[in-house]
Amino acid sequence: MSHRSSTQLGNSAREHSRWAGATAPLAASCACRRRRDGRRPKTRAAAAVEAETKKAVVRIGTRGSPLAMAQAYMTRDLLKEAFPELSEENALEIVIIKTTGDKILSQPLADIGGKGLFTKEIDEALLSGRIDIAVHSMKDVPTYLPDGMILPCNLEREDVRDVFISAVAGSLSELPEGAVVGTASLRRQAQILHKYPYLKCENFRGNVQTRLRKLKEGVVDATMLAYAGLKRLDMEQHATAILDFEEMLPAVAQGAIGIACREGDESMGAYLAALNHEPTRVAIVCERAFLAALDGSCRTPIAGHARQADDGSLSFKGNVATPNGKRLLETSRSGAFNEEEAAKIGDDAGQQLKAEGGPDFFNW
The missing domain is CATH 3.40.190.10 (Periplasmic binding protein-like II)
Incomplete structure (x- = not known):
């Protein structure tokens, strides 16, 4: 937004003062000069302030x-x-x-x-x-x-995938035993430990720039970020590898x-x-219905992704895990691509995993 400086406004005000100090007949003539609606015309200073x-x-x-x-x-x-x-x-x-x-x-x-x-x-x-x-x-x-x-x-929606970032390895599978992955996401932690129980995960919060700086300083050996965020910041070059859904299912509504x-x-x-963008909105309805059915919070490692398949139908995959990754339950669904069906698919998938997990699954 552009703003006029106080000097500019002061100049306008001084201009108005000189005009007001004119001869009496001229001032009187001006005083009688009104718009047809009965109001005086705005001075330049008043117009500037408005x-x-x-x-x-x-x-x-x-x-x-x-x-x-x-x-x-x-x-x-x-x-x-x-x-x-x-x-x-x-x-x-x-x-x-x-x-x-x-x-x-x-x-x-x-x-x-x-x-x-x-x-x-x-x-x-x-x-x-x-x-x-x-x-x-x-x-x-x-x-x-x-x-x-x-x-x-x-x-x-932007690209929903996660990216792996590290100066010491090209992928999660290349990290040595005991390597530390910095992440603030229990979803990422659970999926990492499920596949690579020999790795360690540490809380790693802050904006994208802060996390990349900490990684460069050697605070952790690797980290993971949403690819969408890097793309919106024009920082895709920092991604070491883009992870497919088999390696890391994204967060609900990611991207x-x-x-x-x-x-x-x-x-x-x-x-x-x-x-x-209606296709994005319908997919998000499905994913959020899945999350709601599982009573999802930041304490619940939940992942879910819905998309419109090539044939126009809705395709959904989801999982829920324990934070230590020892148990991970998965499900998938497909159906018509519309809001009502999307909400039903997400809810059904969530209810299925909730029943499979049992009453003790979410007690951590």
Whole structure:
């Protein structure tokens, strides 16, 4: 956004003062000069102040991490492309909101509240009217939404796979016994230890740049990140290997951006409807139904991925594991690619694994 400096505003004000100090007849003539609606024409100083204080049409709420900001900028640019009126100066404003998850980096997410740590403060800002829409990484969003808020829009999904990053090995299988993998994800930890029980996993939090720096400093031997995040930051070159689904099934909603607004806000709803990518939204409905059926939280190592197959049908794979990786339950489903069927497939898959695991499976 462009802002006029105080010097510029001061110059405008001085110009107005010189005009006001003109001869009496001239001043009187000007005093009588009014618009047809009876109001005086705006001085240049008043017009400048009005332009400066003009409220944005859409205030976009986001976390302040580089990745979150990249996603907010993406949303802003898509809105500008879709709606010419939003290309005007000051029509869009990005509002940075610090969340609990950003403030506490020394503890695992599961120990400080689990899901919702990266969304709670942003949701509160939305519901209080401080922002008009909220941009979230969908994998951070709990399966329930606060009353008065809806999430009608998913942008087109990025590559959902995980990447392996290391200076000492080309893949997880090449890491020597006792090597340390840094990850804040119990899902990744469980799948790693299930296949490679001789490796160690340590809590490894922070934004992408922080994790890469710690890796370079030798704090851990390897780490894993979402490929989508690296691509959105133009940092794909840091990936040592891209992992297929057999090696590492992704998190529910990984690679997807969700945009929320207040329930009943028709103007924001219309903006978001134009940005929504329906194939992504249907896939996310399936995955989140799976997560909800398993009562998933950051304490539950759950992975799930739904996609539209080549024949147009919905294909789903999911798993749930114990944090130490000793038990891992898997399932798969297919069906019609629509919202109703997607929700049913996800819920059925989750209920199946919940029954297979038994009442003691989730007690850790």
